[in-house]
Amino acid sequence: MHPRLHATYHVRSDTRSIERRAQALAIEQSVEMPLAAIDDPFVRTEIVGEVETIAQKENGQFEVRIALASDTAGNDPGQLLNMLFGNSSLHEDVVLHDVELPSGLANFFGGPRHGLHGLRRRAGAGARALTCAPLKPQGLSPQRLAELSQKYASAGIDFIKDDHGLADQVYAPFEARVATIAQAVRKIDRPPGPARYVPSISGDLETMRRQIAMAIAVGLDSVMVAPMIAGLSNFHRLVREHPQIAFVAHPAMAGAARISPALLLGKLFRVLGADAVVFPNYGGRFGYSPDTCRALAQAAVGSRDYLQPCVPVPAGGMDTSRVAEMLDFYGAGVMLLIGGALLEAGAQLIEATAAFVGQVHRYPYVADAG
Amino acid sequence: MHPRLHATYHVRSDTRSIERRAQALAIEQSVEMPLAAIDDPFVRTEIVGEVETIAQKENGQFEVRIALASDTAGNDPGQLLNMLFGNSSLHEDVVLHDVELPSGLANFFGGPRHGLHGLRRRAGAGARALTCAPLKPQGLSPQRLAELSQKYASAGIDFIKDDHGLADQVYAPFEARVATIAQAVRKIDRPPGPARYVPSISGDLETMRRQIAMAIAVGLDSVMVAPMIAGLSNFHRLVREHPQIAFVAHPAMAGAARISPALLLGKLFRVLGADAVVFPNYGGRFGYSPDTCRALAQAAVGSRDYLQPCVPVPAGGMDTSRVAEMLDFYGAGVMLLIGGALLEAGAQLIEATAAFVGQVHRYPYVADAG
Numbered sequence: 217m218h219p220r221l222h223a224t225y226h227v228r229s230d231t232r233s234i235e236r237r238a239q240a241l242a243i244e245q246s247v248e249m250p251l252a253a254i255d256d257p258f259v260r261t262e263i264v265g266e267v268e269t270i271a272q273k274e275n276g277q278f279e280v281r282i283a284l285a286s287d288t289a290g291n292d293p294g295q296l297l298n299m300l301f302g303n304s305s306l307h308e309d310v311v312l313h314d315v316e317l318p319s320g321l322a323n324f325f326g327g328p329r330h331g332l333h334g335l336r337r338r339a340g341a342g343a344r345a346l347t348c349a350p351l352k353p354q355g356l357s358p359q360r361l362a363e364l365s366q367k368y369a370s371a372g373i374d375f376i377k378d379d380h381g382l383a384d385q386v387y388a389p390f391e392a393r394v395a396t397i398a399q400a401v402r403k404i405d406r407p408p409g410p411a412r413y414v415p416s417i418s419g420d421l422e423t424m425r426r427q428i429a430m431a432i433a434v435g436l437d438s439v440m441v442a443p444m445i446a447g448l449s450n451f452h453r454l455v456r457e458h459p460q461i462a463f464v465a466h467p468a469m470a471g472a473a474r475i476s477p478a479l480l481l482g483k484l485f486r487v488l489g490a491d492a493v494v495f496p497n498y499g500g501r502f503g504y505s506p507d508t509c510r511a512l513a514q515a516a517v518g519s520r521d522y523l524q525p526c527v528p529v530p531a532g533g534m535d536t537s538r539v540a541e542m543l544d545f546y547g548a549g550v551m552l553l554i555g556g557a558l559l560e561a562g563a564q565l566i567e568a569t570a571a572f573v574g575q576v577h578r579y580p581y582v583a584d585a586g
Numbered sequence: 587m588h589p590r591l592h593a594t595y596h597v598r599s600d601t602r603s604i605e606r607r608a609q610a611l612a613i614e615q616s617v618e619m620p621l622a623a624i625d626d627p628f629v630r631t632e633i634v635g636e637v638e639t640i641a642q643k644e645n646g647q648f649e650v651r652i653a654l655a656s657d658t659a660g661n662d663p664g665q666l667l668n669m670l671f672g673n674s675s676l677h678e679d680v681v682l683h684d685v686e687l688p689s690g691l692a693n694f695f696g697g698p699r700h701g702l703h704g705l706r707r708r709a710g711a712g713a714r715a716l717t718c719a720p721l722k723p724q725g726l727s728p729q730r731l732a733e734l735s736q737k738y739a740s741a742g743i744d745f746i747k748d749d750h751g752l753a754d755q756v757y758a759p760f761e762a763r764v765a766t767i768a769q770a771v772r773k774i775d776r777p778p779g780p781a782r783y784v785p786s787i788s789g790d791l792e793t794m795r796r797q798i799a800m801a802i803a804v805g806l807d808s809v810m811v812a813p814m815i816a817g818l819s820n821f822h823r824l825v826r827e828h829p830q831i832a833f834v835a836h837p838a839m840a841g842a843a844r845i846s847p848a849l850l851l852g853k854l855f856r857v858l859g860a861d862a863v864v865f866p867n868y869g870g871r872f873g874y875s876p877d878t879c880r881a882l883a884q885a886a887v888g889s890r891d892y893l894q895p896c897v898p899v900p901a902g903g904m905d906t907s908r909v910a911e912m913l914d915f916y917g918a919g920v921m922l923l924i925g926g927a928l929l930e931a932g933a934q935l936i937e938a939t940a941a942f943v944g945q946v947h948r949y950p951y952v953a954d955a956g
Contacts, residue, residue, distance in 0.1 A: 244871070247723030248749060253929040254723055256730065258757070263725030287756055288724055292789050294815040295753045302750065302812065302838030306872050353617035353624055354658055355633030360626065379618060380672065383665045386657055387628070419662050420819040421791035442672065445664040447817025449790040468672030471841050501614070502676050559623040 218262055219286040219318040223300050227278045228309040238267045238280040241310065244303050246284055263288065279313065286318050293325070293448035293488055305474060312475045317487065323522055325452060328491045330462040331524030332517060332549050335491060338437070338462070339374035340408030345543055346551035347372075347576050348529060349558055349569060351397070352379035358393040362400035364565075368558075369404035369411040371569030372577075375551065376401060377440055378416035380466045384423075390415075391430050398434040414438045414464055421450040428458055437461060440494075442468040443485055455489030464529070465490035477508055482515025485526065490516075492527035492551055497542070500533030506545070517549045527551045536568070539575040548581045588632055589656040589688040593670050597648045598679040608637045608650040611680065614673050616654055633658065649683065656688050663695065663818035663858050675844060682845045687857065693892055695822060698861045700832040701894030702887060702919050705861060708807070708832070709744035710778030715913055716921035717742075717946050718899060719928055719939060721767070722749035728763040732770035734935075738928075739774035739781040741939030742947075745921065746771060747810055748786035750836045754793075760785075761800050768804040784808040784834055791820040798828055807831060810864075812838040813855055825859030834899070835860035847878055852885025856896035860886075862921055867900030867912070876915070887919045897921045906938070909945040918951045 223245070229237050242265030247254060254260055268281045289296040301312040328334075339346055349368045351361045361382075368376050376397075384390040394415045401413045417427040417439050424446065431439055443451035443465055455463055465485045470477070481495050493516055496502030498509045513528035528550050530542060535557035542552060554572055561568035593615070599607045612635030617624060624630055638651045659666040671682040698704075709716055719738045721731045731752075738746050746767075754760040764785045771783045787797040787809050794816065801809055813821035813835055825833055835855045840847070851865050863886055866872030868879045883898035898920050900912060905927035912922060924942055931938035 240871070246751070247725065248751060249722050249926040250930050253926065253932065255932075256723075256726055259723050259725035263723065285725075288751060288753075290753055290755050292753060292793075294790075294812075295788050298753075298788070298812065298815055298838050299751065302815065305839050305841040306837060306866055306874075308873055352619050353626075353629050353633065355617065355629035355655075356626055381616070381618060381658060381669065383658075383660055383662060383668075385660050418665050418668070418819075420664075420817070420823040422823070423662075423819070442664075442668065445668055445672065445817060445819075447790070447815060447820055449788075449793070449815075450817055450820060453790040453792070467676060468668050469675050471675040471844050474841050474844065496676055501610070503678055556619040556623065560620050562623065562625075 219320060220283040221286050221289070221300070221318065222268065222316040223282050223284055223312065224314040225280045225282065225304070226273070226311045226313045227280050228276055229278055230276070231272070234270055234278045238270050238278070238282070241280060241304060242267050242282045245282065245299060245301070246288065248303065286321060289321070291321070291324050293452045297448055301475060312479065314476060314479050315483070322487050325487045326489060327487055327520070327523030328489055328526045329455065329459050329524070330491045332527045333524065335462060335527055335551070338412060341374060343548055344581055345548050345576050345579070346374045346527065347573050348375040348377055348551050348553040349373045350377050350379050350553065350555040351382065352555060352559070354379060354381040354385065355387055358388050358396040361388065361393060362396045365397050365401050365413060366404055367566045368569055369401050370406065371566045372406065372573040373411055373569060375412045375414055375438070377414040377464065377553075380416055380440065380442060380468055382416050383418045390427055394431055394436070395434045398436055402435065412438055414440050416440045416466070418442070418445070421453065424450070424454060425457070428454065428461060438464065440464040440466055442466040443488065443490070444469040448488060452488040462491040463489060465493040467493070467495050477504060478511035478515045482512040486516050486523060490526050492529050494529040494531050494553065496532040497530030497534055500531070502532050510545070513546055513550070525549060529553050531555070536572045536575055539572065540579060543576070543579045552576060589690060590653040591656050591659070591670070591688065592638065592686040593652050593654055593682065594684040595650045595652065595674070596643070596681045596683045597650050598646055599648055600646070601642070604640055604648045608640050608648070608652070611650060611674060612637050612652045615652065615669060615671070616658065618673065656691060659691070661691070661694050663822045667818055671845060682849065684846060684849050685853070692857050695857045696859060697857055697890070697893030698859055698896045699825065699829050699894070700861045702897045703894065705832060705897055705921070708782060711744060713918055714951055715918050715946050715949070716744045716897065717943050718745040718747055718921050718923040719743045720747050720749050720923065720925040721752065722925060722929070724749060724751040724755065725757055728758050728766040731758065731763060732766045735767050735771050735783060736774055737936045738939055739771050740776065741936045742776065742943040743781055743939060745782045745784055745808070747784040747834065747923075750786055750810065750812060750838055752786050753788045760797055764801055764806070765804045768806055772805065782808055784810050786810045786836070788812070788815070791823065794820070794824060795827070798824065798831060808834065810834040810836055812836040813858065813860070814839040818858060822858045832861040833859060835863040837863070837865050847874060848881035848885045852882040856886050856893060860896050862897035862899050864899040864901050864923065866902040867904055870901070870903030872902050880915070883916055883920070895919060899923050901925070906942045906945055909942065910949060913946070913949045922946060
């Protein structure tokens with residue numbers, strides 16, 4: 217028997233129909249044709265998806281576990297997603313809940329190249345949580361964004377990231393913007409070293425490569441990318457081609473209602489090499505529950521054979537009053553990102569940012585955390 | 587005022603909250619921060635998303651139309667999707683329903699390079715509907731797939747496409763598979779010329795380019811790609827780089843519950859250059875309604891300034907008994923795709939395929955259709 221993936225789906229169904237529905241799902245995600253019309257013995261034993269278990273959950277949901285042939289995904293991340301959920305993403309009654317990859321495949325992808333430990337080293341952060349603030353709104357000139365980055369930097373923020381809306385736009389073209397901001401941030405001298413500026417890259421694979429080259433040319437070593445917009449195969453190729461670069465993954469277009477956030481943003485982005493992953497924290501602008509956020513963070517940063525931990529970055533409407541609560545919840549292996557709430561401080565931005573930074577630095581971390 | 591996109595969302599809300607929710611949506615998809623903290627006059631007037639109308643629909647749904655600055659998307663398809671729905675895809679209460687692109691942007695992308703007229707010319711099909719059959723299941727050797735392609739070809743099928751599960755797998759590597767099948771199909775001599783084999787390409791941008799080069803090297807002029815897995819920017823780049831190639835778009839990972847199928851599969855794939863688009867027909871394995879399918883087909887093939895028509899390919903559990911009904915419904919400007927139902931004929935595959943082809947050829951098309 218060749219290696220198998222084990223995919224778990226949550227399916228809305230009645231008890232009478234679930235067995236047939238599960239079987240249809242196994243066929244849709246493997247051979248996509250009537251079994252009776254398959255005479256090839258290799259296909260029948262090795263390729264056809266196999267329903268392993270069906271378990272009833274609450275309110276009309278069933279958990280269906282299906283074994284899929286690992287060879288159908290080859291070693292390509294996009295094809296992996298295609299075999300896990302390509303056609304079934306068009307069905308409204310099913311959510312892709314989880315997947316167990318054979319260790320050979322996870323090792324081939326290799327996970328974060330820097331992860332929690334690498335980002336902490338770069339920030340000189342020891343064992344504490346990391347801090348992050350965003351450059352926004354889009355529409356500002358490179359100079360205005362650079363001024364904002366200097367305020368964050370002088371208040372002691374570890375990572376300063378582009379808003380995911382910043383791309384290569386006429387009012388702030390990528391090359392001019394990134395060069396201006398990188399230089400501005402470097403001018404702010406403070407211990408243990410300058411803040412890290414993380415530009416957002418976008419476009420097709422070749423455009424993203426060119427943007428990474430520009431970032432490297434002005435001394436940067438981290439970028440942000442939205443893997444579901446870039447295409448998972450392209451995201452992972454960038455990770456392989458740039459081992460010195462730390463990659464922050466953004467959740468745009470992750471349409472989390474149909475793929476479990478813990479699986480897609482936590483587990484899969486990590487396996488493909490995200491060093492940190494931004495996601496909507498509970499109690500903010502988005503509807504994720506504390507349970508979802510805990511599972512996502514655990515999938516990103518928890519112990520996993522051979523894979524570096526990926527830093528969870530809960531965000532989306534956070535403010536400084538929530539820092540202690542978030543650190544209680546996530547532990548020290550986390551990066552906190554506050555945006556709008558700092559910007560609302562207006563002329564007091566530096567003081568507001570310094571207060572955020574101070575809260576994170578002074579939190580009573582327990583010795584063995586994260 | 588710079589050019590604007592007009593995006594329409596369907597939002598689940600109560601009457602009391604809809605105005606605030608619509609405003610939050612306009613901010614999420616533009617500046618993503620509190621308006622009070624924005625002092626830049628250009629950003630306030632040109633970049634902040636603007637709620638244009640809110641209309642109540644049935645059962646707790648509202649239609650919200652928002653104007654977004656076209657410049658925020660630049661000319662990049664992935665960034666366009668990011669500005670239309672990137673963060674809001676994480677919200678469960680909202681569906682991206684439609685978008686009006688400024689004509690400059692649609693013209694820049696350029697739409698299908700071949701479309702309905704080009705594919706009909708290649709098939710020598712005159713004004714009738716086109717036929718298509720799939721190579722499956724994955725797991726078969728190149729030789730077995732080639733034998734299957736010869737049967738379809740000798741029965742008179744216009745286009746023979748790879749199943750979207752076929753990629754670059756150990757049991758049928760891309761190069762060997764495509765060369766073997768291309769040669770096999772070419773051997774079947776029949777009027778008005780050989781069938782067109784359409785291989786499925788996958789992987790990152792560079793891998794897909796290499797696969798297209800291999801396809802061209804063995805005399806092919808069409809490929810299939812799943813734009814939501816490849817990344818829209820990469821899909822469009824391939825279209826631009828290969829004006830001689832016809833592109834068939836596959837709906838894998840189009841997660842249609844959250845973006846209107848007519849918008850994503852019909853309108854956007856067409857604008858970006860899909861010459862034909864496969865989608866789940868009503869009454870098959872997937873849950874699309876006749877209204878959804880009609881709107882999708884209309885968006886793909888209907889008259890549109892300066893854009894070639896993109897061929898709708900309704901599929902997913904169709905059989906020959908439905909040919910007349912589908913031609914009544916879609917008209918002649920369509921490609922019919924039947925898979926499993928032909929393969930179930932086993933030893934009678936050629937006869938079953940010829941019956942499908944005969945139905946399409948003999949249908950009484952009205953002179954002005956499609």
